[in-house]
Amino acid sequence: MTGQKLFRRRGQLLQSLFLWLMFAAVSSFFSCKTSKAPATPPAGFDWQGHRGCRGIMPENTVPAFLKALDYPEVTTLELDLAVSKDHQLIVSHEPWFNPVICRLPGGDSISRRDAEKYLIYQLTAEEIRGFDCGSWGNPRFPEQQKMKTYKPALREVVEAVRARRPDIRWNIEIKSLPEWDGLRHPPVEEFARLVIAELKTLRIEKKAIVQSFDVRALQAMHRQAPDIQLAFLIENVRGFDFNMNKLGFTPAVYSPYYQLVSKKLVRKCRTSGIKLIPWTVNEVSAMRGLIHLGVDGIITDYPNRIGAVGK
16 A cells, blocks of 8 residues: 555544544433433424334334334334336335345345345346345344345335325435445436336325435435425534535425434524434433424334333
8 A cells, every 4th residue: 555545544544533433422412312201292293113113023114114003103104215126116224135134035144245246226126025134133123023024115115004094104215325326226316206206106295205315315306306395314413504505405304313413403403494303213211302302203113112202
C-alpha cells in the first residue's frame, strides 16, 4: 500500500471512529429518555408494526403482517422492498437472502460468504418463493415463532391484509444505495417508478408513505409522484437541519433512530409541520418516554407490548 493510500485509509478509519464515538455519546445521552410512568398516546398516534411484527413472527412475511393485525392499536404496517429479476416488488429487508434466517430451496444453509450469490434482483418471484425464511427463526428475537415461509411480493401482502383490515396504512421502504444501482436493484429512478405504479395499481397510494435512507430515492419519488407522502429515515448524528438541507424538500415524516429523539428535535419537527416517528422501539419504558416527549408515532418489532404502555 502506498503512503498516500495508507494516509487516506487512516483518515477514513479515524473519521469512522469519530462518527461512532459521536453516535455512542448521543445514544448514551438519549437512552435515559425512558419512563416508568404510564403514557397515553394522543388521538391519531401511529403505531407501526416493523416488518410486520419481527419480534414474534418471521420478518416481512405474510404471517407476520397478518399477526400484527391482531393488535388493534396498530395503524400502519412497515415493510421493505427489493426488486426481482422479473420486476416484481419483493418484501425483503436485504436485496439478498440473509443466511441467518433463510435457507436454500431444499433446506441447505447459506454461508455468509455465499449470501450475495443469491441476489433477489437475479431471481424471479417464483424462484424467490422457494427459499425458506422462517423455519430457523432469528436468534436476535427468541420469542419469534418458527414456521416455513418465504419472501412474498408486495401485491400478495396487500391483498392478504386488505381482506382483514382494509383501513390499514402502509409504510414502505425503498432499500437502495448508489453502489447497488443496476446490480442489486434497478437504477433508483426506475425503482421509484415501479413503486409508484404498484401503489396505484393496488389502490393504496393514498394510504401509503414511502420511506428511505437514500435521499436519491426520496427525491425521485418527490419528482415523479409529489402527491405520495414520504418519510426520511435517519441514522446519522448530523442533525435535523443538515439532513433537511441534504434532502432539499419537506417530507411528511422525519423518522430517526429512536435514541436520537430529543425535545429540541420534537420542536423542530412541529415548527416545520413534519411528523416525528422514530424506529425501532422495543422496550415499553422507551415507548413511554418517547410519547411523553411528544412523538407522533412509534415503529416497533413488538406490537404485543403496546398494551403495557398505558399501565
